Amino acid sequence: MDEMRENNTLDSRDFDAEVKEIIEMVTERRYSKVRSTLIENNAVDIAEILEEIDEELGLEREILVFRMLPKDVSADVFSFLSEDNQVDIINGITQKETDQIIQELAFDDMIDLLEELPANLVDKILVKTTKEERSLINTFLNYPENSAGSLMTIDYVHLKKDMKVSECLQHIKDVGEDAETVYSCYVIGEGRHLIGIVSLKNLVMSDPDTVVSTIMHADVMSVSVLTDQEEVSNMFKKYGLIAMPVVDREGRLVGIITVDDILEVIDDEATEDFQRMAGVTGDSDDEYLEMTVFQHVKTRLPWLFILMCSYMITGGIIARFEDMLSACISLVTYMPMLMGTGGNSGSQSSTLIIRGLATEDVHLDDTLKVLWKEVRIGLIVGLCLSALNFLRIIYIDHDTPGVALTVCGAMFLIVMIAKCVGAMLPLLAKAVHIDPALMAGPVVSSLTDMMSLGIYFVFATIVLGIGQ
């Protein structure tokens, strides 16, 4: 994303009406009116309108309208378009137009674009860059996905430690327009080593003749280029930051991360967890509607297949007890309820623990505390559900007390164990460095299904006295 937004311009309630109006104007080819209406909006909204034009009237019309934007606006708008749309537009405009956009584009937006671009278009972007720029771009393209390096921008304001406050403010005036943020300024020493941080607030509130090193904070918190984005976003949340410096292994300042990008990271991390917890693999960056049917199949089939196979074991358990089931076929009636309740009990616990681990409210060394809590919760929940169920089987189903006892005894034990297993699995995963989010509903359910049937059939054998 380009520079953190300074101003809020536009009332969102009228926006839908305006989009419709503009699309109508484009249809009627009233292009000068389109242009004048469009440029009254901010870049985020112009980008949204362009994508609407693409969707309603096709790509050609979108490119036509995009080309009408003033030079200084178009790069900004471009940065807010979806990645697919950016590629389409680069494909549809001339080399000269591309050069103009690239020149104006913030460095981190250019990197994002290059990551998406097919090889033949990369040259169209890089044709005007110098050798040094290409080398820098290469470094950035090589930072691992989801690392601090892949999130950061180089457009920050840096100051020297012996500058006076008035000189700092003048420097910000000179270079601030292109910076991602001017609110955190970074004081660097020899070899670009990060030695301090000073906020624009501090600068504005200090005497103009003060030397910046006397008001800067020297004890700077920073992350490395390889720090995972989840860890970075947790630091933003904990300390309420608006920017964070990124340093290389030698402590040299190489970039900054701003809070607007962190807002997206928090969302992406949650989306990734939601998907993994539902047994969907793959890339969280892609939107549902933008993915093709085959991409969807590819992300869904693996876990469905693995889980389906796990039910071979469940089937095997049933096969072992076939004679017993033949002898008392009404036992089958309660199978779905026991499996379902076991799965739901386990999912509740595993979801709470997975989320707790993600938001750092639960830690690995809380394992015993969690277990003790779940044992007690399982005890109470299991007792309640069993008791209600007993009454139901006797008074509504009019089944025998023997069957009621079997079902309710099994129910109690199933809920108890499912709660503990559900809570322990994510912690176990964390301990062996597997993503805890994988230990959610689907996996927990297929495990508790096996367990539920096993417990149920053993209870039946004992209580009803019908063996295998």
Next chain:
Amino acid sequence: MDEMRENNTLDSRDFDAEVKEIIEMVTERRYSKVRSTLIENNAVDIAEILEEIDEELGLEREILVFRMLPKDVSADVFSFLSEDNQVDIINGITQKETDQIIQELAFDDMIDLLEELPANLVDKILVKTTKEERSLINTFLNYPENSAGSLMTIDYVHLKKDMKVSECLQHIKDVGEDAETVYSCYVIGEGRHLIGIVSLKNLVMSDPDTVVSTIMHADVMSVSVLTDQEEVSNMFKKYGLIAMPVVDREGRLVGIITVDDILEVIDDEATEDFQRMAGVTGDSDDEYLEMTVFQHVKTRLPWLFILMCSYMITGGIIARFEDMLSACISLVTYMPMLMGTGGNSGSQSSTLIIRGLATEDVHLDDTLKVLWKEVRIGLIVGLCLSALNFLRIIYIDHDTPGVALTVCGAMFLIVMIAKCVGAMLPLLAKAVHIDPALMAGPVVSSLTDMMSLGIYFVFATIVLGIGQ
């Protein structure tokens, strides 16, 4: 949270070691050393250390250490403590100490505290407030939970439209220390009507003699006190904002919301969805470990009970086909697999749609697009799983082709329908203004379980020719 943090002070890697060291010092009653070590940290970390002391050595020691903090630090630290801990501390300190903290506390932190406090302690807080302050506090306490009003703070910088830039900067110098942010300043007209917005960046980059009304943005985006926090956070994400003004029904500026609070909102909203999707009801603000066993039971029992009851229908379906199952008991073996795969297929789709709706990537008017996509996905996934399953039943289980055909025909239809039902339920919920997150795994599973068994038994009746 108090004022957005300006500076990063402390390297997180050494933090755990430091906490241990301080706890040791407290144990050894080396209090002057404790104090000097403590105050080298920032307020967020001091608060964390205090909570560690509470956990390791008890509340009395924590209060003892809290009292040693310098006056100007203690209110700041207080604002970062957990709500339970704040109440404990207010309980343990004198009226005079309370007054000092309350005086220094940011207005929104005071409101948060008052919301948590038992009635007998509220008086301890309010004893020094004036009549006007009490009236304002009352207004804030009455804003609905999760509304913009409940998130906002009154500590913002406002300017008058005929002020010069130099006057504005001087004004910020005078009042900025207590403001939540100085980076967005609000220009108000008669009757506190919000007429414009100007960033500190704009002010710093402009000529000192410029009149602020000529550089402010007059087309201000704002939210109402009653706007839902999810909508507010979506605007922050979309436009990359760092602050948002809040106005009342007459368009008068009543407060601002800053991005640090939005970071928490995004997390809370995701947590709420995670919990609802797992069939856990209740308040997402409470952390897992802080909740009592009974609170956990209260949040988990309702859905487990409702879903358990829904399995009475599933049981009824089985009861109707008991004779058939008796005649071919091996059909029971495949029941868990069909139900499980149906539930998993449906959960995948419902999770993706629920998340898409929450992040606004999917909208209600995409319903037909979604349905068409899920039909095709279901077709392919269903075919793959059925085919693999057919081979398994014939070559591994050595069951009859009739059984294989029954199971695989049912599997195909179950996956297809489960995908569509899973995707449509959240959209349907949205259409009738129910939270789509409720239409997740547990609910989808219990519905698809009924459907799966129904389809399976009908297939068996037709293919195997064994009727009821």
